[in-house]
Amino acid sequence: MLAYSLKKLLQLVVTTIGVVTLVFFAMRLIPGDAAAAMAGDTLSGAALERLRDQMGLNDPLIVQFWTFVRSLLVLDLGRTLTTNLPVSDLIMSAAPITLLIAIATIILAIAIAIPLGTMAAFMAHKGHKTLDNMITGLAMIIDLMPSFWTALVFLLIFSLTLGWFPASGPISWDDPYTIVMRLALPILVLSLSQVAILARMTRTAVLEVLSEDYVRTARAMGWSELRVLFRHALKNAALPIVTVVGLSFGNLLNGTIIVEAIFTIPGVGTVLINGINSRDYQLVQVLMIFYAMLFVFINFATDILYRALDPRVKF
């Protein structure tokens, strides 16, 4: 287990170095350079040259790269272009909201998807095709609904028509009520597609286990169906579920960018879109790295968890 963890950790480090390098050099590919793109038509000649100096764009590439890596290591990420706030403060205030949305979505999705998928599998196993087909068909449609469209429809129904949730307004950590009310819809929207993916996966996993010999043996011993389901089927279905949660975490992060834009939530996604629109490339590159690191770390954690959960894997 330790050897495996270390190997994965090494991979994590290599990927991190790769991500930082890729982002740094990709940002040098901007037509013209970051300073010219940032300034647009407002600066020219000497002023533009001064901005270049200020941003360090006139240093040798290797020096720039080192400055960039060092700033990431000591978390001194400079200030934003438009509001002149420290970038690290900006991320520190936005990240908890995005993380809260992501974690709440995963919990909600698991709570809905596992009973649903198990039910579908159970029905399919018993030969009741209709309910199973209904659940799997619905899961596919929900999975393919563009999340920004679902979000808008939810906004239309639950905020604008029914007035249950506010469509905009401040989010403050001192007032949990505002957090719940403002984040409820985005979490609901995001969990829909996660439920669809997870429910399908649970169905496949449970269905497979239900036709195993040891399940037949348990039945032959006179166990009730529910006991069979809980003692054998769900336990064995846990592994693929862990994998899917890890794999769909990338989708979830994509989704947070979109729902933050629609529900005007001040998360990392909103900061990113604002950064791109104001051509603040130094902010954008830091955020790209932030998202990638989060994603890579979750994948690392799922890999380890998977190994830890499966007693059959020998080291």
Place this chain on the structure above:
Amino acid sequence: MSNSFITQPARVHAIWMSRRRVLDKLRQNRFLMNSKTIGAFLILVPIALLVTLAPLLPLQAPLETNLMAMMLPPSLEHPFGTDRMGRDIFSRSLEGVKVSLQVGLSVAALALVMGMLLGTLAGFFGGIIDRAVMVIVDIFMAFPSLLLAIGLIAIMGTGLVPVVMAIAIADIPRFIRLQRSLVLGLRTRAYIDAARTVQASQFWLMTRHIVPNSLAPMLVAASISAANAILVEASLSFLGLGIMPPAPSLGNLIREGQLYMEQAWWISTLPGVVILLIAISFHFLSDGIRQALDPRSRK
């Protein structure tokens, strides 16, 4: 005409038989005679017809404004209603579908070709080539796909070509990985060894054995990738980072309608239904291909 029936019975019989053979072939075609494929075509063909015939239909041009007909709800004249500037949402949606299909098909084609090329090289030769390709693949796959596309758009700018490039670059690593794993499975097969013993060249092995045998699963992936690309393009355009107005795309139509959700629900919701239909049909298509090629699902 009736004369020929009497004078040439043999020929008539031959024609009849050949026709039956064609019908039998069709009936045996596991791709076309598949409920999923038929479902996909039932959605895609009418949509494609509408898109191509749009200039001939009695519809307002996609960019034409009409200040006398602003924010009209759906009616016979304007099936999807009109927007703030009196533009017809239906004809704008058809124009948007054109963009969606262009994006979906180009991304799928790009990803398929690049994935096949790099995946085959990595899997077949192994060693240093494999290592190098897979390290790069891992780095690209460290980014959530939409985020990578957003980052690339930030570098390349907005518009149709950058959008296609950005989505394709975000998708290619997945194809490389799939192709590589397929090649690794094929590499040790007996028929490859057989070809080697008769001194088939590496190039011959790859083009005549490896690529044809890995094409089927790659096509399934390409079909899913097309659906996915359509959704990502819509998301990018929705965020204002894809196809820019006034050129319509389904994503930026929804973006424009967002401000008027309360007064005019149709501007955003109906183009969304169109995206959903297209995405579902491409998924049906991939199921159709999969079922046709999977020997285990033979009836």
